[in-house]
Amino acid sequence: MDILTWTYLLVGLSFALYIGIAIWSRAGSTEEFYVAGGGVSPLANGLATAADWMSAASFMSMAGIIAFSGYDGSVYLMGWTGGYVLLALLLAPYLRKFGKFTVPDFVGDRYYSKKARVVAVVCALFISFTYVAGQMRGVGIVFSRYLELPIEWGVVIGMAIVFFYAVLGGMKGITYTQVAQYCVLIFAYMVPAIFISLQLTDMPIPQLGLGGSVAEGKPLLDKLDGMLLELGFGAYTSGKKSMMDMLMITLALMVGTAGLPHVIVRFFTVPKVKDARLSAGYALVFIAILYTTAPAMAAFGIYNTLQSTSQKPIAQLPEWVQNWEKTNLIQIEDKNGDGKVQYLADPQANELKIDKDIMVLASPEIARLPNWVVGLVASGAMAAALSTAAGLLLVISTSVSRDLFKTFKPSLSEKKELRIARFSAAGAVLLAGYFGINPPGFVAEVVAFAFGLAASSFFPVILLGIFSTRVTKEGAIAGMLTGLLFTISYITYFKFVYPDLNTAAHWWWGISPEGIGTLGMILNFLVCFGVSYLSPPPPKEVQSLIQNIRIPKGAGKAYEH
Amino acid sequence: MSPSSSHMKLYWKKNLQTLAILLFFWALVSFGCGIVWVEELNAYRLGGYKLGFWFAQQGSIYAFIALIFIYVIRMNKLDREFKVNEE
Numbered sequence: 001m002d003i004l005t006w007t008y009l010l011v012g013l014s015f016a017l018y019i020g021i022a023i024w025s026r027a028g029s030t031e032e033f034y035v036a037g038g039g040v041s042p043l044a045n046g047l048a049t050a051a052d053w054m055s056a057a058s059f060m061s062m063a064g065i066i067a068f069s070g071y072d073g074s075v076y077l078m079g080w081t082g083g084y085v086l087l088a089l090l091l092a093p094y095l096r097k098f099g100k101f102t103v104p105d106f107v108g109d110r111y112y113s114k115k116a117r118v119v120a121v122v123c124a125l126f127i128s129f130t131y132v133a134g135q136m137r138g139v140g141i142v143f144s145r146y147l148e149l150p151i152e153w154g155v156v157i158g159m160a161i162v163f164f165y166a167v168l169g170g171m172k173g174i175t176y177t178q179v180a181q182y183c184v185l186i187f188a189y190m191v192p193a194i195f196i197s198l199q200l201t202d203m204p205i206p207q208l209g210l211g212g213s214v215a216e217g218k219p220l221l222d223k224l225d226g227m228l229l230e231l232g233f234g235a236y237t238s239g240k241k242s243m244m245d246m247l248m249i250t251l252a253l254m255v256g257t258a259g260l261p262h263v264i265v266r267f268f269t270v271p272k273v274k275d276a277r278l279s280a281g282y283a284l285v286f287i288a289i290l291y292t293t294a295p296a297m298a299a300f301g302i303y304n305t306l307q308s309t310s311q312k313p314i315a316q317l318p319e320w321v322q323n324w325e326k327t328n329l330i331q332i333e334d335k336n337g338d339g340k341v342q343y344l345a346d347p348q349a350n351e352l353k354i355d356k357d358i359m360v361l362a363s364p365e366i367a368r369l370p371n372w373v374v375g376l377v378a379s380g381a382m383a384a385a386l387s388t389a390a391g392l393l394l395v396i397s398t399s400v401s402r403d404l405f406k407t408f409k410p411s412l413s414e415k416k417e418l419r420i421a422r423f424s425a426a427g428a429v430l431l432a433g434y435f436g437i438n439p440p441g442f443v444a445e446v447v448a449f450a451f452g453l454a455a456s457s458f459f460p461v462i463l464l465g466i467f468s469t470r471v472t473k474e475g476a477i478a479g480m481l482t483g484l485l486f487t488i489s490y491i492t493y494f495k496f497v498y499p500d501l502n503t504a505a506h507w508w509w510g511i512s513p514e515g516i517g518t519l520g521m522i523l524n525f526l527v528c529f530g531v532s533y534l535s536p537p538p539p540k541e542v543q544s545l546i547q548n549i550r551i552p553k554g555a556g557k558a559y560e561h
Numbered sequence: 562m563s564p565s566s567s568h569m570k571l572y573w574k575k576n577l578q579t580l581a582i583l584l585f586f587w588a589l590v591s592f593g594c595g596i597v598w599v600e601e602l603n604a605y606r607l608g609g610y611k612l613g614f615w616f617a618q619q620g621s622i623y624a625f626i627a628l629i630f631i632y633v634i635r636m637n638k639l640d641r642e643f644k645v646n647e648e
Binding site: 085089210238 | 569619632644
């Protein structure tokens, strides 16, 4: 069978599986819709969190980003995994004990204020919309590359699938489809990685292959350093970013991860506090399988690319290079007319342009694997995009139905609330689809925005809400707004208003927009503390709420007010 | 037993101590070994890896997993000791 047939078959089968699961796990109550009834096992929640977390960008782009930035790419690896330590130790168990459905629920109750809750809803919606537009775009791109459909069609098909299981099943449907999606995506990522590792280094485990030796007995990484230096690039194992910027970006990504509402809400779905701790551990194991393989895929990818293109006659390039040239993901221009490819650091003389997504998307062909593996990678990329999109859409619909409607109209019956939740999920799918087809300028800057905002708005107020009994509603609101506005302004200034000035020389203390969330977080902490000590202490009920969430005993199911 | 009793204060204090120790190692493997001292550590090798590079792209992630599981075990024990565990 040819590649296209295999791709249709495998993507179709995976979609049928997701729809089947959705029908089997329909949500019948608001509790099932918001937190899957609070009865998800820690292992299943770990798997679902991993799929929820790993997006189209993790699957398709991360290896490529590392391949072209070498050591500098470590910020993503450490940042997007280290956040789970913060989540497991500082947030998840306490929020589970708190036992309601959303992050704004917690902010509203702990800070005894509807205003604080509304500020939190605005943050949650802003973060989630920024993120989901990128996912829908990702679905469209996978469709267009593998199934040769226009991007718009891909987005519409993706919307239809997510619509089906998110609207019907709510959190319950999403949880069990995410478990299936994790299995699909990790299998799809590992198969090419294992074969490429075997071919290059004789090691079946890519994590060992990265530290292994290539044919001439020289360590792969040393060989890569040498090849890149010869072409005028920096060494693969050392970076260009300043230490300050490395630290700031890594911390912003870690804290941002821990503050993302669609990740936090997954820990509301397990039965007990100790399950919340354990499932954060499982989640990180499942995430780490991909995240420790990605740097190996990155080094293998750039090594293979250099080996098969650099100084090679253009007429005799391998088939995969020619295939991906058709999609414009690889572009070759023989500037000096010598009939060979010169891949160089100097942009004037460089003749080869490679899109970062190639390192994963073309991996089955680079490793000369059978056609079905290509179809598998396509369905894996799709699983990664759909699972993250669904988790985000749930946060959006919950924010609308529960945090806005229910807060301002507490008499709302459960049946009506569920209907509003479904309608807002449907509305969110349509809006996300629209942004997928007409991506706003900020989609490419999702990383800077979503993580910077999560780090500078949510994380400090949730953390202080648990670990301090003195922080007040005035402090929390002022802190969230300061962090949010500061971070938005800094990113907007350098990314959109004056993109020409977006260089280390103009940044404050050498902190790039990607890392500015850290500074926003520090400001949030300072303002929150300062204003709290100037305002009257929180009332007695809140003091006892805090004491109560600090001990695991007595965590019931997620409950109604 | 009321949540604000001295018994509970001791539980909370031990919890905070556990967090402080684990977060120290969290920062040490990532910010320390992976970023601040990466050049120094790169003088040593781990197989085909330079050690600092290994910490930044592999080691810190393995350490994070270990830290969470140590936390889980330690807290389960602490919960039983202070009889605040769930049935």
